[in-house]
Amino acid sequence: MLILACYAKRLWPALLLLLAACATTPSLTAPEGKDVSLVFGHIDMSEAPSDLHWVTMQRLRPVTDTPYYSFWVVDGTFFRINVPAGTYKFTKFGGHSGWKNTSYTYGFPSQGQSKLDRRIDRPGLYYAGSWKYRKVKTGFFQTGKFDVEASGTPSELELLQKMLPYADHPHWKQMIEQRIRELKK
């Protein structure tokens, strides 16, 4: 046991390095094209059985071969760049519960416009809102259900400030800073 503990102590820094390498740090890099946007929002998962690890959005119009867009997620805040003009629908989000060792996927209805869905007409910043996960009561043998309610917190301004350190390219940095100035007026 003692030998194992010694090995574990020696391996600990290496394990940390490995974990750090696996994690991806968001980076708002150079825009791919002129007419692309930044989409962002927040989901408070404090009432959910898991945290928020990923969010997926689908481009409905124009129809494309590669319709799915994934987001960076930092503490419930999701954001991504290089979103071209079109009609978009948030399809799924998910996360992991460490103590249950279970991954969860939460699906939005595939038909109709949900509260988060946006139409992107011009390049810019698109705020999908700040939402709170709410569990909907169902029967014992029924599939679990959820809803998202507008929470208003964190505000759009707070989310922009949170994203700003990741804006490595001046295109996005200027865009975020300009919007921050507008919101502070």
Add this chain to the structure above:
Amino acid sequence: MKHVRGVLLCLLMGLAAAGCVSGKPHLESLNELQSGDIVLVGRIELVPPLNPKEQQLDTATSGRFRGMAHALVSDRRFDLDDLPISAGSHALFIELGKDYYIRQPRQSPLYYSGSLILLRSSASYSGYMNRNVTIDHGQIKLPGKLKYVIPPGARAVYLGTLRYHRNDYNAITRTEYIDDYARASREFARRFGGRVVLQKVSPPRAP
């Protein structure tokens, strides 16, 4: 909003609930008709029509649902949001935008509870040795709640064209009933001969 967990059993049930089960196939010949059977003729259209790229059908046999719909036509009424697993045996498996010819036991009245179009069916694997399989599905629901009174003695009945208009989010914004009996009758005679006459039923009513 649905909260889907990666449990295969639940998702298989979900697939069944989505109508992704076998439906009654097309009639190829009137010889298939048994005494007590009738032929249902009609059409379901989606406007704008479904682009093949809109259907992400990646699981084993889901490719056969491309451009197809399950229409629930039966002597029973169903709630599209709460379908029993047995609903599949009441479904007609039809191609969107084309006439259907389906054999059905004679029942009157017949209820059209709506249709389901499979939009997405994909599988993802996780866990040790990929033991956990998650099947994700999504569908467009076409509302129904219509009642057809079948004339006594009829062998083939025309149910009309149901044209569903949708928006970019696949929400149904308008439904039209179109009487295209003259064309459908000509096509029926060309396909099956004049042995059985296609009869027009009254326009559908709400049950």
